[in-house]
Amino acid sequence: MRSMLKTSAAALAFFATATGGAFADGLTGDLKIFLDTSNPAPRATMEKMIADFQAENPDLNIETTVIDREAYKTQIRNFLTANAPDVATWYAANRMRPYVEAGLFEDVSDLWDGTEIGENLASTKGALTIDGKQWGVPYTYYQWGVYYRKDIFDELGLSEPTTWEEEKANCQKIIDAGKKCYTIGTKFLWTAGGWFDYLNMRTNGFDFHMDLLQGKEKWDSEKVRATFANWRELIDMGAFIDNHQTYSWQEALPFIVKGDAAAYLMGNFAVAPLRDAGLTDDQLDFYQFVEITPGIEMAEDAPTDTFHIPANAQNKDNAREFLKYVVSPDVQTWINDGKNLGQLPVNAKSSVDQDKFLEQGFEMLSTNSPGGVAQFFDRDAPAEMAKVAMEGMQEFMVKPDNLDKILARLDRSAKRIYKD
Amino acid sequence: MAYTTDGHQTSWWHRNQQQLTPWLFLAPGILFFLFYVIFPIFQSFNLSLYEWDGLGEAEFVGLYNYEELYWDDAFYTSLKNNVIWLVLYLAAIPAGLFIALFLNQTVTGIRLYKSLFFFPFVISQVVVGLVFTWFYDPTFGILNVLLGSVGLPPVNVLGDENWVTIGIIVAGLWPQTAYCMILYLTGLNAVDPEQIEAGRLDGAKGWRMLWYIIIPQLRPATFIAFVVTIIGALRSFDLISIMTNGGPFGASRVLSFYMFEVALSEYGFRMGYGAAIAVVLFLIMLMFIAYFLWSMYKEEKAR
Numbered sequence: 218m219r220s221m222l223k224t225s226a227a228a229l230a231f232f233a234t235a236t237g238g239a240f241a242d243g244l245t246g247d248l249k250i251f252l253d254t255s256n257p258a259p260r261a262t263m264e265k266m267i268a269d270f271q272a273e274n275p276d277l278n279i280e281t282t283v284i285d286r287e288a289y290k291t292q293i294r295n296f297l298t299a300n301a302p303d304v305a306t307w308y309a310a311n312r313m314r315p316y317v318e319a320g321l322f323e324d325v326s327d328l329w330d331g332t333e334i335g336e337n338l339a340s341t342k343g344a345l346t347i348d349g350k351q352w353g354v355p356y357t358y359y360q361w362g363v364y365y366r367k368d369i370f371d372e373l374g375l376s377e378p379t380t381w382e383e384e385k386a387n388c389q390k391i392i393d394a395g396k397k398c399y400t401i402g403t404k405f406l407w408t409a410g411g412w413f414d415y416l417n418m419r420t421n422g423f424d425f426h427m428d429l430l431q432g433k434e435k436w437d438s439e440k441v442r443a444t445f446a447n448w449r450e451l452i453d454m455g456a457f458i459d460n461h462q463t464y465s466w467q468e469a470l471p472f473i474v475k476g477d478a479a480a481y482l483m484g485n486f487a488v489a490p491l492r493d494a495g496l497t498d499d500q501l502d503f504y505q506f507v508e509i510t511p512g513i514e515m516a517e518d519a520p521t522d523t524f525h526i527p528a529n530a531q532n533k534d535n536a537r538e539f540l541k542y543v544v545s546p547d548v549q550t551w552i553n554d555g556k557n558l559g560q561l562p563v564n565a566k567s568s569v570d571q572d573k574f575l576e577q578g579f580e581m582l583s584t585n586s587p588g589g590v591a592q593f594f595d596r597d598a599p600a601e602m603a604k605v606a607m608e609g610m611q612e613f614m615v616k617p618d619n620l621d622k623i624l625a626r627l628d629r630s631a632k633r634i635y636k637d
Numbered sequence: 638m639a640y641t642t643d644g645h646q647t648s649w650w651h652r653n654q655q656q657l658t659p660w661l662f663l664a665p666g667i668l669f670f671l672f673y674v675i676f677p678i679f680q681s682f683n684l685s686l687y688e689w690d691g692l693g694e695a696e697f698v699g700l701y702n703y704e705e706l707y708w709d710d711a712f713y714t715s716l717k718n719n720v721i722w723l724v725l726y727l728a729a730i731p732a733g734l735f736i737a738l739f740l741n742q743t744v745t746g747i748r749l750y751k752s753l754f755f756f757p758f759v760i761s762q763v764v765v766g767l768v769f770t771w772f773y774d775p776t777f778g779i780l781n782v783l784l785g786s787v788g789l790p791p792v793n794v795l796g797d798e799n800w801v802t803i804g805i806i807v808a809g810l811w812p813q814t815a816y817c818m819i820l821y822l823t824g825l826n827a828v829d830p831e832q833i834e835a836g837r838l839d840g841a842k843g844w845r846m847l848w849y850i851i852i853p854q855l856r857p858a859t860f861i862a863f864v865v866t867i868i869g870a871l872r873s874f875d876l877i878s879i880m881t882n883g884g885p886f887g888a889s890r891v892l893s894f895y896m897f898e899v900a901l902s903e904y905g906f907r908m909g910y911g912a913a914i915a916v917v918l919f920l921i922m923l924m925f926i927a928y929f930l931w932s933m934y935k936e937e938k939a940r
Binding site: 287290291294297298315316318319321404405406459460462463595600601603604608609611612615626633 | 690691692693705710773774775776793795796881882884885886887901902903904905906907
């Protein structure tokens with residue numbers, strides 16, 4: 218009897234270790250994570266997500282560093298070369314190219330190729346691909362589009378436009394009512410890039426837009442001029458708020474909040490400050506940027522934020538596990554919900570939060586952007602070109618007559634920037 | 638061998654203590670100066686001959702960066718703005734002098750007034766920039782309200798490429814005037830009362846007194862005010878960064894800001910090109926510094 222008890226205890230113990238081993242197959246060692254999500258809400262989300270990962274891997278020693286978003290953009294160059302973390306946040310497409318080309322990002326194609334993850338993330342694969350390999354994973358993205366004051370539209374008897382003619386007709390009525398159609402702040406230039414993205418993608422299509430941004434098309438061409446001509450129609454109408462060159466995008470918010478301007482072409486991140494400023498979901502609504510050239514497939518801007526493994530990382534296996542965890546359907550669902558990042562999950566198996574704007578954005582990106590998904594002007598074009606071009610766009614919005622000079626200047630810069 | 642008076646041999650340290658001690662105290666300063674100031678200057682000279690993005694291999698391109706500067710419109714805008722800064726910033730010197738003269742009296746509470754005038758120099762340039770940005774704001778700012786009240790049309794100072802540099806310089810003059818004022822206030826303390834007395838006996842007063850008796854005695858203060866103002870104008874950076882970020886469409890750039898933009902900002906990372914701009918700025922500064930040193934040397938010799 219006694220011996221039997223002993224054996225069963227031993228068996229039990231054996232069983233416990235065996236299953237325990239299988240279950241608590243947690244990671245060990247270190248994992249150093251650098252984040253640029255320094256704003257309070259995303260920061261809390263990221264820290265919670267890492268805490269959950271820690272709970273699943275109690276033996277793993279995780280060290281998280283959050284760096285101010287703007288400072289991160291310069292510091293990343295230093296820490297990727299010396300003192301690399303195991304995981305770092307960054308942005309997709311051309312914004313990661315310098316680091317890919319300098320051999321500072323790890324090739325993580327193994328996570329994508331023929332795996333479940335690869336299938337579920339298919340929609341963003343292009344943005345993470347350079348030279349046929351993948352260099353990171355996305356963790357969130359968000360739609361761009363026109364956010365507008367529904368109450369003003371109702372008051373003036375307008376409805377969401379779908380064509381360029383309707384857009385302009387609406388705008389004229391808004392101007393006649395003594396308001397501006399669009400608010401925009403171009404002090405930091407990139408907001409003008411958003412307008413150009415849409416006008417050019419709608420006038421000339423996604424492929425032309427990409428070719429232009431990659432230096433395969435000339436700026437001083439009929440097609441680009443057509444885009445600027447469309448833009449000029451709005452400028453000449455007085456569609457944009459005055460003095461936009463002195464405002465940042467946040468400083469341009471009061472115009473739509475106070476009802477001096479009816480709409481804002483922006484990314485979904487504008488919704489939170491607009492709600493904070495007191496606009497309810499009854500007052501605020503969203504529509505897809507209208508068609509300009511009939512027959513051209515709609516393409517959208519949807520910037521993707523990403524995680525990468527630096528080539529100089531110490532714990533690449535742990536880092537890979539972390540990336541798999543970040544993109545898993547459940548994690549994607551909750552980190553992107555309205556209470557957290559308030560953006561769109563990248564995993565096709567995740568669900569989108571019950572938020573009016575997220576649902577509309579998801580719907581638009583999944584069913585009505587057959588043309589393709591662009592990142593954003595300054596992420597698709599090389600940084601230097603983006604800077605020169607966006608400066609030219611700002612100038613154009615203030616002094617549309619300078620267009621010839623601006624386009625000539627852009628082509629001259631392009632010649633130098635794309636030479637290699 | 639050296640011996641003390643009572644014939645004992647002394648250590649080497651003991652004998653040279655007087656000469657060595659100052660050098661020992663200076664050593665950390667000199668080392669830091671060499672390492673963080675002198676060495677980087679030569680490094681910048683060297684770097685300006687390369688094309689380098691800060692990550693990969695630097696590629697030697699000779700004088701190509703300078704050739705490109707020659708064709709770069711933005712460079713000329715910056716250079717032109719630097720000249721405007723140099724000229725207009727000098728207004729801080731007379732302004733500071735007159736405020737100092739005004740405040741150099743014995744009235745109850747004069748210390749409070751002096752502190753209030755000195756206040757802008759103590760607050761951060763970032764705050765000065767923000768305050769003036771709000772002041773200039775075309776929609777909500779007080780400037781256009783004031784202009785409107787006298788029947789003038791509104792201006793968007795920071796959004797107009799013709800006004801923007803002047804607008805920023807005016808903001809910069811606010812603290813700089815305070816700086817010059819404090820220099821002159823100290824200078825005025827040292828004015829010889831006997832000379833004023835003598836001047837008064839000879840019938841000098843008002844402007845003549847100021848011009849022939851006071852100002853000549855303020856020469857040292859004027860010299861320092863001139864030096865700090867010139868250097869201040871050439872290194873203007875923070876106000877531009879805060880108020881306009883170089884815009885609208887690059888119209889308010891100066892060399893130091895343009896250097897930062899191409900080398901270190903979000904869309905930059907052309908280290909070699911940035912270094913070439915830095916070298917040009919250094920050469921301009923060198924002209925002034927050489928002049929200052931030369932006039933200081935002359936002054937010393939004249940004594």
